[in-house]
Amino acid sequence: xxxxxxxxxxxxxxxxxxxxxxxxxxxxxxxxxxxxxxxxxxxxxxxxxxxxxxxxxxxxxxxxxxxxxxxxxxxxxxxxxxxxxxxxxxxxxxxxxxxxxxxxxxxxxxxxxxxxxxxxxxxxxxxxxxxxxxxxxxxxxxxxxxxxxxxxxxxxxxxxxxxxxxxxxxxxxxxxxxxxxxxxxxxxxxxxxxxxxxxxxxxxxxxxxxxxxxxxxxxxxxxxxxxxxxxxxxxxxxxxxxxxxxxxxxxxxxxxxxxxxxxxxxxxxxxxxxxxxxxxxxxxxxxxxxxxxxxxxxxxxxxxxxxxxxxxxxxxxxxxxxxxxxxxxxxxxxxxxxxxxxxxxxxxxxxxxxxxxxxxxxxxxxxxxxxxxxxxxxxxxxxxxxxxxxxxx
Amino acid sequence: xxxxxxxxxxxxxxxxxxxxxxxxxxxxxxxxxxxxxxxxxxxxxxxxxxxxxxxxxxxxxxxxxxxxxxxxxxxxxxxxxxxxxxxxxxxxxxxxxxxxxxxxxxxxxxxxxxxxxxxxxxxxxxxxxxxxxxxxxxxxxxxxxxxxxxxxxxxxxxxxxxxxxxxxxxxxxxxxxxxxxxxxxxxxxxxxxxxxxxxxxxxxxxxxxxxxxxxxxxxxxxxxxxxxxxxxxxxxxxxxxxxxxxxxxxxxxxxxxxxxxxxxxxxxx
Numbered sequence: 001x002x003x004x005x006x007x008x009x010x011x012x013x014x015x016x017x018x019x020x021x022x023x024x025x026x027x028x029x030x031x032x033x034x035x036x037x038x039x040x041x042x043x044x045x046x047x048x049x050x051x052x053x054x055x056x057x058x059x060x061x062x063x064x065x066x067x068x069x070x071x072x073x074x075x076x077x078x079x080x081x082x083x084x085x086x087x088x089x090x091x092x093x094x095x096x097x098x099x100x101x102x103x104x105x106x107x108x109x110x111x112x113x114x115x116x117x118x119x120x121x122x123x124x125x126x127x128x129x130x131x132x133x134x135x136x137x138x139x140x141x142x143x144x145x146x147x148x149x150x151x152x153x154x155x156x157x158x159x160x161x162x163x164x165x166x167x168x169x170x171x172x173x174x175x176x177x178x179x180x181x182x183x184x185x186x187x188x189x190x191x192x193x194x195x196x197x198x199x200x201x202x203x204x205x206x207x208x209x210x211x212x213x214x215x216x217x218x219x220x221x222x223x224x225x226x227x228x229x230x231x232x233x234x235x236x237x238x239x240x241x242x243x244x245x246x247x248x249x250x251x252x253x254x255x256x257x258x259x260x261x262x263x264x265x266x267x268x269x270x271x272x273x274x275x276x277x278x279x280x281x282x283x284x285x286x287x288x289x290x291x292x293x294x295x296x297x298x299x300x301x302x303x304x305x306x307x308x309x310x311x312x313x314x315x316x317x318x319x320x321x322x323x324x325x326x327x328x329x330x331x332x333x334x335x336x337x338x339x340x341x342x343x344x345x346x347x348x349x350x351x352x353x354x355x356x357x358x359x360x361x362x363x364x365x366x367x368x369x370x371x372x373x374x375x376x377x378x379x380x381x382x383x384x385x386x387x388x389x390x391x392x393x
Numbered sequence: 394x395x396x397x398x399x400x401x402x403x404x405x406x407x408x409x410x411x412x413x414x415x416x417x418x419x420x421x422x423x424x425x426x427x428x429x430x431x432x433x434x435x436x437x438x439x440x441x442x443x444x445x446x447x448x449x450x451x452x453x454x455x456x457x458x459x460x461x462x463x464x465x466x467x468x469x470x471x472x473x474x475x476x477x478x479x480x481x482x483x484x485x486x487x488x489x490x491x492x493x494x495x496x497x498x499x500x501x502x503x504x505x506x507x508x509x510x511x512x513x514x515x516x517x518x519x520x521x522x523x524x525x526x527x528x529x530x531x532x533x534x535x536x537x538x539x540x541x542x543x544x545x546x547x548x549x550x551x552x553x554x555x556x557x558x559x560x561x562x563x564x565x566x567x568x569x570x571x572x573x574x575x576x577x578x579x580x581x582x583x584x585x586x587x588x589x590x591x592x593x594x595x596x597x598x599x600x601x602x603x604x605x606x607x608x609x610x611x612x613x614x615x616x617x618x619x620x621x622x623x624x625x626x627x628x629x630x631x632x633x634x635x636x637x638x639x640x641x642x643x644x645x646x647x648x649x650x651x652x653x654x655x656x657x658x659x660x661x662x
Contacts, residue, residue, distance in 0.1 A: 089608060097625055124607045125621075138507035139524040139606035158507075257624045265628065285626050 085118040086111075086320050091141035093128035093214055093303070094257035095278040099340040100145070106336060107327050111320065119320055127255030128214030135160065135308065142312050142321040145305045147214025147256075149366075150373040152306050165306040174302035175328035176342035179363060180215075180222040182293040183263065183272040183279040190270045194295045195226040198271050199244040206251050206269035208259045210380075210387050214303070215256035217381060219273040222299035224380075225364035229297055243390045264290070275301070276357070280341035294358045300365040421639055424632035436622075436630035437637060444610045445618035446637065448526065452614065453594040456533045460590055464541025465583070469575075471542075472549040473557065483546070489538045497535045498603025501528055524606035529614060532600035537590045544586030545579050552578060581656045588652060592645045596638065 092100055104121040111119045124131065124139070128147035135141045136158045146152055149172075155161045166172050184192050192198055198205055208216040220242070227241035228234075251268050253259045256275055263272035264282045271293075272279070279292045305325045312318040327333055334344040338353040350359070370376040380386045426433055436442065470476075471483055489497065503509050505522040515522060522528045560570045598616040605612040613621065615638055622631035 091606075094624075122608045122611060124609070125624075126607060134524065134606050136507060137502050137523070138505070138509075138512065139608075140521070261624060265623075265626075281626075 085120065086317065087120050087122065088142040088317050088321055088324060089122045089124065089140060090143050090145060090324070091124045091131050091135050091139060092145040093131055093147040094125055094255040095215070095260075095275050095281070096145060096303075097123070097125050097257075098281065099277075099337060099342060102336055102340065103328070103333060106332060107324055110327055110330075110332075111323065114323075117320075119324075121324070125257070127208065127212045127258075129212045130254065140311050140315070141308050142315065142317050143305065143307055143324055145303065145325075147301075147303050148217060148373065149302070149304045150217075150377050151214060152304050153373065155306075155308065160308050160310045161306055162309050166304070168307070169305065169325055170329055171345045172302065173304050173306060173325075175305060175325070175333075175345055176303065176337040177345060178276045178301045178303065178342055179298045179361065180218050180273060180295075180301065181276045181279050181298065182295060183274045183282055184270065184291050184293055186289050186291060188291055188293065192271050192293055195223055195245075195297070196230065196241075199241060199248065201248075203248050203271065204250045204269040205245065205248045205271055205273065206253075206259050206263045207249055207273040208256050209252045209254055212254045213256055213259075215259075215275050215278070215301075217376075218275075218299055218301040220380065220387065221366070221370060221376065222295075222297070222364070223273075225299055225369060226295065226297040239386060239390065242386070246390050276343070277341035280356070294361055297362045297364060300363040302366070418639060421632050421635050424629065425636040427632075428629045432629055433633045433636070436627075436633035439630070441610050441613070442615075442618060442634055442637075445613045445615045445634075448529070448613065449595055449615040451526075452530050452533045453591055455530050456537050456594045457587060457590055459534050460537055460541050461583070461587055463538070464545060464586060467542040468545035468549055468579075469571075471546055473554060486539050486542055489536050494532075494536050494597065494599030494601075495603055498532055498600040501531060501535075501600075501604050523604045524608070525612060528604035529601050529612060532604050533594050533597050536597050536600050537594045540590040540593065541583065541586035544582045544589070548579060548582045549575075581652055585649065585652045585656060588645055588649045592642060592649075595641055 090100060090104075100121070100123055104123070107121065108119050111117060124134075124141070126134075128151050132144070132146060132151040132154050135144060135155060144152060144155065149166065152161065152165065156163050156165065169175070182192060182198070184190070190197075190203060192203070197203070207219050210216040210220050223242060223245055224238060227238040231237040231241070251259070251262045253262055256278055259272060260274060260278050260282060262268045263274075264286060272282075274282070276292075279290075283290055283292060305328065307318065307321045307325060312321045328337070329346070331346070331349065334346045334349040335352075338344045338349060338356070341356070343357055344350045344353070350357075364370075366373060366376060370379075378385065467482070467486060471479055502523050505511050505515060505528065511522075520527075522531065556574050557570050560574055561567075565573070596616060597614075598620075601614055602617060602620075605614070605617055607613060607617065607621070609621070615634060619631050619634050619638070622628075622634060
């Protein structure tokens, strides 16, 4: 008896509720349809998108730093009838985003003229060590353009790249170089001029973590080079100097770009130890807020490039991958690198940028002053090596 | 006295919500439109943003379907049958709640990555999982795994099995039982679970970040794309894209409230 009672009651309420429930469901569905509607709008491009991303209005040419990457959209239809479009992946480090966005465009044009084939380059950026790690774990990069020789050596150890890659391209496979400078706030309120100014108590330093960031290792070694010179080779005092320096670090990000954002956008710290190119880029974005200070001694930073043998052999992209790195040494690309605040390795083109870079800066370098990356890594950055000892205490 | 306490508590709650929720969300919207509608529109219609949106929606839909099917099956099994290890199963379903998404991502790398044990097999069959779309879908499924079943199990448990048993005795097939008796009771909590699952799947960052490889136009979801834009000094664009996520979140929130209202009504009956 009771059951039938509740049942009839249920039925009655059901009727009145049904309309409301249905309305609610309809609303949920329409919300979802609206969302998926967006996707179906973009869906038609899906099939062709691997060849040409949907770029009706590709990055405006007039902009100094294009927002879109290489988007060879206009050539796509022609290519389909002639040659299969190529796709390669460039796994790079943090500050090269803008450089490679621009470079991919001129390379695609160059390759098209040479072979009639379209090539799309997919970019990936992050801390150099982290990026090397992802390639090691299966992120299929045709080429790597990382901050350090050592990061590429990790890939050699992992069996992805054949040893001897350093000799594969000119200038030790370093098409452009950079150095480490200071970025300080406008008018330099803490009057920071050199390395010994930033170890003073009360100065807040922003630099990334040498364990994961290539730039951070260059920062460390540049400071070491200065202090070793200051203390005339006394390593104990030099270690103390570095300890003071890292004692002043308030934010230790995992990549160089993270540090730049911390300093520039979030307004943390008094001084950013930065890649020269990164410092110039920040200045370009915020001309009225910052100043670049060049210390008396810095380091010649040579970011390295290499073809990832295992991947290109599997995918059959060796030719275009090698050409991609080779073309970095062309006059056109060298000039573009200079425009993006990397020091071109071609001395003639570098000379043309004498107004931009301080070419008289005294630079230590990794091979002569630190005995190469393998030795430097073991001495400074391996587990329980000098950096760990400094940072633990 | 009591009134004062009440007032203070309400004020504290309101202040907390304002500072922690309203203010940041308002900031996102303000920043998104800081340089005008045109910049906003450019940012959200940029090819890489559209690709990211597409990937996010695809991932969400797949995760939703998988987890809904699983959630219904699991809650049915757990509440309607008695078997060994039932308690263990219930606990295991909750794992994604307690594990950090980053660790979830790393485990996928360790299984399917180049150094993982499944890699030779995947290589031989030319299958890509991590640093490709399947990895992102897997990671998203993992973190949103418990949402649907967690919503339904308590409800089905509290309802008991009497009605179903009665129907079975009267000779109804399991499908009829499910359609006529079980489903009408659980539909709103099912929908609620689905909505929570959607919200989480769209916003997932940690696990996806680990398995993505950050290949633009290919493996970047909306949250990852926001980070990239932010790191490239495109602050306005970053907030504009965040705006898309906020709008989706608000829609989800409204739908959620409607469903919650329905749920409460259902309980009263």
